[in-house]
Amino acid sequence: MNNVKIQDIKSNQQSKYEEIIEYLNQDDGYWLENDKWDMTESLFMGHKPRNKERFIDFSRISNNKLKNEVKYYFIFNSKENLLTSKYINILSTTLKQFSAFLNKYYIETKSFNNIENTSFVFKFRNYLLENGFKLLDNNKISSTEMNSIPYVLDFIQNFYDDREETEKDIWYSKNIKGAKIPASGVNGHINFKSIPIYYRDVVKRYFKTIITKKSWNHCHQIISHLNYFFTIFYGQRYKDGFIENLSRQDIENYLYWLNNDYEDKNATYKSKFISYVRTFLEYIQIAQYDKAPKKEVSFLIFQDDIPRRELNKDEVKKAKFVPEPILKQLDNNIKDLDRPQFIPIYILLRETGWRGTDILNLRYHNCLEQIWNNKEQSYNYYLCGEITKTGIAQLKIPIRNKVAEMVQQSINKAKELSTEENNPEKYLFNIYEGKLKGEPLAKQNLLQTIKRLIKEKDIRDINGELYHFKTHSLRHTRAKEYVEQGMGISIIQQILGHQSLQMTVHYATVSENTLYEKWKDTEDLELFKVDTKTNELEKVDLTSDAGENLIRYEYVKKNLDAVRVPFGVCFKASKLPCKQQMNHCLTCASFCTTTENIPEYEEEIEYVKKQIDISERCGRELWAEKNKTYLKLLEDTLTRVKEQKIIHKNGKSREDA
Structure with missing residues (x-):
């Protein structure tokens, strides 16, 4: 941020501070007038006190303006669900030390916006060391809570900064139009302050190209892994300009450091530290950024450098699919949910195989369409929604008429209850009152509701224990049903909204019952039969037309390519090169x-x-x-x-x- 921009921001400081006062005046002035906030009060939206600490105490902060800015940080992030209750409670325990620090160094300071970040962090760390805290090997204080204090400064300074969001060093999702936030929440911010100043604008420019294409969570992962990349190189005494002059030797060093730091992690975990960096470097090189590597990235980072992502086979097998007896019980009893508003959500999860966040993200004004089918000469219903995880703006999949009728009823109800004030995003399954007004129904509440049903109906697994339900298991189960019904794997990929076919293949297993049925079908081929009396194989009659055709079929299947080519089929031997x-x-x-x-x-x-x-x-x-x-x-x-x-x-x- 150059000096001119700092002056522009500070010139607007008084009016922005008045916004803080206006915000604190909500709820009959409770937040402004009280220096001790009672976390058991309904005004505080039901946060549970941690370690029996009932109050958030701001009374020790002598500087009134700084006190109000700290209050604003707490209540704004709480009301906007940008910070969890647990985090708010943990941060409240720092106020005693934080207040004493502010009183010692910033008693006359007019605003956090006037404080220089580096100096603040240095002073605060030294203050904590003088007061009995220890410094860890990673150069951080031995207290998660205290290490979070600088975020308060970042937040307040970002609030005073009226520039375009992508010009700032901290991007808040609510200020970025088109940011892909899942309906289940996960707002928050992306902080570029850990990126070295020399490369910060390069990284921010790159993120402007992906911030509306990839999910917010994915962007968080990318910035985290890029931050590691910069931290480790600068930590090894590399200087500004090292990216432009990267060599293969530098990358080999990086791989060595990475494997040492995360030697206990699996290949999937470590692969992102390489693949995200390579994608970043490739893009800035192709886009001809000034600070891009001079050497072609393909000669710096090889495909073999990226560990193959692995799936824990035991995890894949562990209750990913809902067992058929339990699935039948759930389907038959779902109408008895004690919160009926979750019934259509469960039905759509079963019908589509979509993720819970995708169903909760449906909008009542555009989630149902009728599309003409030439073959059937009729209109068919399609469910339409955004798949935020893989960046699909609108996925349309066919649904049965009965399910479409249920969706239409939900649409009618949503239209009747919704206003611009209680449902501005037009969610199909919306919360219309209370602290979460205007947000979709929570996936966690759906889970708890189904768990209560399982307990009430005494639905138990093979070990006799109450079944442990997860919404994602319905997705796996639906994918398996698609496979067993003979649907092509690429069609399943499209319906589920998978980015790669490889992910779909992980679901493409069939049940033991289906395997048995398929095996029974092979008996109809009569390539061999088992004499149930002697347990011996009976020879196939090759003289019959059926036997001859079946043997020919087996031969083609096992020995010939049988590839479709222009004007016919190639039946060359599979081992013969063409x-x-x-x-x-x-x-x-x-x-x-x-x-x-x-x-x-x-x-x-x-x-x-x-x-x-x-x-x-x-x-x-x-x-x-x-x-x-x-x-x-x-x-x-x-x-x-x-x-x-x-x-x-x-x-x-x-x-x-």
């Missing part, structure tokens, strides 16, 4: 090429090199090898063309042809 697949006409005896074709060779060579790079980065080793073979053939042929001018059949020069 000469036409990669080499085109280059190896054909009738092929002729001359120097006129050199530009075509050069263009094709560049294209194939890119294909090899893509194949290697995507882990497609087979296609990478095939393309390398093709590339060598192209380069060898080009060399011969340049030397011999013309090549035909037997390779002899035909310059006089």
Whole structure:
């Protein structure tokens, strides 16, 4: 922030301070007039006191303006649900030390906006060390609560800053139009102050390109991992400008430091520290940022550097799918939920397989559409919603008419109850009164309601214990049902809103019952039969038409590619390489090429090199090898063309042809 901008912000300071006073005057002036806030009061929205500490005590802060700014930090973040109750309670325990510190160093200061951050943090840390706190190896104070105090300063200074949100060093989700906030909450902010000043504008510029494309949670993850990247390099005495001059050796050092820091973490955890950094560096290089690496990123960070993300097989198997007997009991008893407003949410979870946050994020004005079906000559109902996790602005999936009728009833009810004041976001499943007015029904409340139903109906698992229900298990279960019904995996991917097919494949398992049914179907092929009396295999009658066809089918399936090609099907042996697949006409005896074709060779060579790079980065080793073979053939042929001018059949020069 340059000096001119600081002056602009401070010139507006008085009017902004008046906004703070106006905000504290809410609830009949309770927040402004009282220096001790009773957390058991309904005004404080039901926060539970921690360790029997009933009050948040601001009375020790002698500077009245600073006191009001601290009060504003607490109540604004509480009312806007930007901080959890637990965090508010923990932070309240710091006020004794914080007040004494402010009284010692800032008794005459007019505002937190006039305090220089670095000096504040330095003084506060030294003050705590003088008062018995210890310094940890990571250079932080041995108190999570006290390390959070500088955030108060950041928040107040950000409040006084009237610039465009993306120009600031702290971005609040509520101030960024188009930010992808899940309906279940998770607002908060993204703080760039930990990014070195030299690179801060570069990182902020990059985030402007992704902040409305990726979910807010995803952006939080990215800034966290980029922050580690900068911290570790600067911690190793690298200086401003190191990114521009990055070498492969630097990246190898980074990988070494990373693996040492997180040697106890799995591959999935560590992969993000590399993949997020690579994506960032690739983008700023392609976009030609001034501070981008000079060396091509693909030569700095290799695909093999990124550990393959792994799924814990035991976790996949652990109650991810709702067992069929329990699913039937839930479906049959869901109408008895003690909070009926959650019934349609459960039904939509079962019907669609969407995430709970996606269902809660539905809007009554655009969540149901009728789309014409040419084949059936009728309109079909589609559920329409935003999938914030994968950045799908509007996903439309078909739903049954009965479910559509239920959705329409919910739409009618929402329209009847909603006003601009109690439901400005037009949520289909909205809270219309109380402290959470204008927010969607909470997923946690749905969980608790279903758990009460499970207890009431005595729904138990195979071990005789009350079933432990999770909403996400309905998503897995629905995906499995789609598979068992024979739906194509790519269609399932689209319905579930998955970003990659690989994620969908994790759900694509079938139950033991379905496996049995499929196995029974294979008996109809009569390739063999079991004599139940002798337990011996009976031979298939190959002389019959059915037996001959089935054997031919099995042979094709196991030994031939059976690939669809233009004008027919290729039945080449699966182990036999296809000469036409990669080499085109280059190896054909009738092929002729001359120097006129050199530009075509050069263009094709560049294209194939890119294909090899893509194949290697995507882990497609087979296609990478095939393309390398093709590339060598192209380069060898080009060399011969340049030397011999013309090549035909037997390779002899035909310059006089």
